[in-house]
Amino acid sequence: MSYLTIGHLYTALHAACASGVARVIEANGEDVAYADLSADERLAALDEGRVDILVSAWFPQDDALLAHGHEILGSLYHPEIKLSALKKAGKGANWTVGEFTSLLTTAAAQPYLEKAMEARPELKELPLEVLAPEAVLERVKQAEEAGECPLIALWQPHAIFHTDMLAELPGGDLLAGQEQTARLVLRKGLRDEVDEDMLDELSIMMLSNKVMSALDYAVSVDGMGPEEAAESWQRGRLIPR
Incomplete structure (x- = not known):
């Protein structure tokens, strides 16, 4: 056969x-x-x-x-990588890095995040957590329940984008306009x-x-x-x- x-x-x-x-x-x-x-x-x-x-x-x-x-x-x-935040945090167009408590990413997204850090060095000030893709949803739920406000750099599609937990941030495209x-x-x-x-x-x-x-x-x-x-x-x- x-x-x-x-x-x-x-x-x-x-x-x-x-x-x-x-x-x-x-x-x-x-x-x-x-x-x-x-x-x-x-x-x-x-x-x-x-x-x-x-x-x-x-x-x-x-x-x-x-x-x-x-x-x-x-x-x-x-596929896209755009900086996101908890929708409940209500971050708008004038968001600043100082409003966030940590920076969550995955190994696949990290190289693009590091390039963004060259243009925005203040991103380096946030504690960085590199998560497995399957751990992202649970970690973000924990952050929401604990009142944390993480900045999230993640490839989409991803399961978390099937929920209404996250909102993309203006100016947060980490691919710099390069379409994948x-x-x-x-x-x-x-x-x-x-x-x-x-x-x-x-x-x-x-x-x-x-x-x-x-x-x-x-x-x-x-x-x-x-x-x-x-x-x-x-x-x-x-x-x-």
């Missing part, structure tokens, strides 16, 4: 995205398998044919994945092996940060399996249409 293998980073967010992509592939009569990968394993998995379609790729930061002739396809969503796009990567030669209509469907597939945050919440908070979450999204149960 032939099948296509979808590779993805081993997080709830990317597993759910892979399951969403799989539903399109399966609707076109193909069976699907999954491969959990670390960031450093992705290119080798494509080169060696262990993965046919890679879901977890953000461009331009992942341009190196195209070094060996693999092909990008579609535009699933546009989540795209599929087809291993070299795959286009000649599969149905063109299926690739056309994948090329126009759109998830959005809102949908991805809902999927991440469904898996990481509500405890759904990635496939169950993808089906719930497809049936309009995660986000009212």
Whole structure:
């Protein structure tokens, strides 16, 4: 039996995205398998044919994945990093760093935060906490309950953005206007092996940060399996249409 293998980073967010992509592939009569990968394993998995379609790729930061002739396809969503605060804190356009008690981020967002610190050295004055993505929601809940006012630098989509806890801060774009796009990567030669209509469907597939945050919440908070979450999204149960 032939099948296509979808590779993805081993997080709830990317597993759910892979399951969403799989539903399109399966609707076109193909069976699907999954491969959990670390960031450093992705290119080798494509080169060696262990993965046919890679879901977890953000461009331009992942341009190196195209070094060996693999092909990008579609535009699933546009990841962003914007400084946020608790909505209850009511921070407006004239916010200052001194109004916050700490700075929360993740390892993936930290390099972009460090660049922002070069332009705004006062950010370095805040105690920094680097959290695992799955720990962010609980830590922010704790901060809210304790009356803390953290400044938050976090990639979205993320489960926390499916809640109404956070508000983006004006002037807080840490990507400095550089758009990131989540795209599929087809291993070299795959286009000649599969149905063109299926690739056309994948090329126009759109998830959005809102949908991805809902999927991440469904898996990481509500405890759904990635496939169950993808089906719930497809049936309009995660986000009212």
